[in-house]
Amino acid sequence: MKLHGYPGSPNTWKVRAVAAHLGVAIEDVLVDLGKGEQRAPDYLRLNPTGRTPTLVDGDFVLWESTAIMQYLASRTPNALWPDDARARADIVRWQSWQLQHWGAESCEPLLFERFVKTFFDLGSPDPVVVLKATEAFHRDAAILERHLSAQSYLVGSGLTLADFSVVSAMVYAKEGGFPLEPYPRLREWSARVLALPAWQATAPAFAAAAAA
Ligand SMILES: N[C@@H](CCC(=O)N[C@@H](CS)C(=O)NCC(=O)O)C(=O)O
Numbered sequence: 001m002k003l004h005g006y007p008g009s010p011n012t013w014k015v016r017a018v019a020a021h022l023g024v025a026i027e028d029v030l031v032d033l034g035k036g037e038q039r040a041p042d043y044l045r046l047n048p049t050g051r052t053p054t055l056v057d058g059d060f061v062l063w064e065s066t067a068i069m070q071y072l073a074s075r076t077p078n079a080l081w082p083d084d085a086r087a088r089a090d091i092v093r094w095q096s097w098q099l100q101h102w103g104a105e106s107c108e109p110l111l112f113e114r115f116v117k118t119f120f121d122l123g124s125p126d127p128v129v130v131l132k133a134t135e136a137f138h139r140d141a142a143i144l145e146r147h148l149s150a151q152s153y154l155v156g157s158g159l160t161l162a163d164f165s166v167v168s169a170m171v172y173a174k175e176g177g178f179p180l181e182p183y184p185r186l187r188e189w190s191a192r193v194l195a196l197p198a199w200q201a202t203a204p205a206f207a208a209a210a211a212a
Helices: 010-022 041-046 065-073 085-119 127-150 161-168 184-194 197-201 205-211
Strands: 002-005 027-030 054-057 060-063
Touching: 002 010, 010 065, 010 161, 010 197, 041 054, 054 065, 060 065, 065 085, 065 161, 085 127, 085 161, 127 184, 161 184, 184 197
Parallel strands: 002 027
Antiparallel strands: 002 054, 054 060
């Protein structure tokens, strides 16, 4: 199986972390976003959205990181993706919320304005976007804080794909200047999940260097 992706991006990192946790062998194929390789005709034939990551398993091509995580976790029975309708619905609930709200409205705009723009030389942060995202961040972080005050993981009593998805939006919390101070449970949970060997082993080189 080949994973076409950009190791520094949270969407690729979380898929690589899931594969590492499950012991699924994947071959990494770099799509260099800095060079615009996501818009190359060969890549667009695999993924017409021009985004990363994309999984290629023989003649099966799959894009959207959440679908890829579920596909990888469906190959053999495992606790990340329990064989139980309610547990799976609960996981998909958190994964959907991450894509639509926690990621898209809260974490990603802060990260883009404060880090990605500098990294790719795209100008300075837009204060209006930062303000709106900061408000959304507090709205969503409060939901996680309350939920994690009652349990150690997002779904049931153990680690699942829900934790991998939701924490992926926080891998660059420091670089994005996320206002995490009022949320001790959220900080403890994210530090605990991101310390797992699977996340550490798949950290992009620059993140591993920053953490050292
Ligand atoms: N919903 C998609 C989002 C993928 C996405 O936005 N990937 C970013 C990297 S984090 C990307 O490839 N961006 C390139 C671009 O938009 O040109 C997923 O979960 O796979």
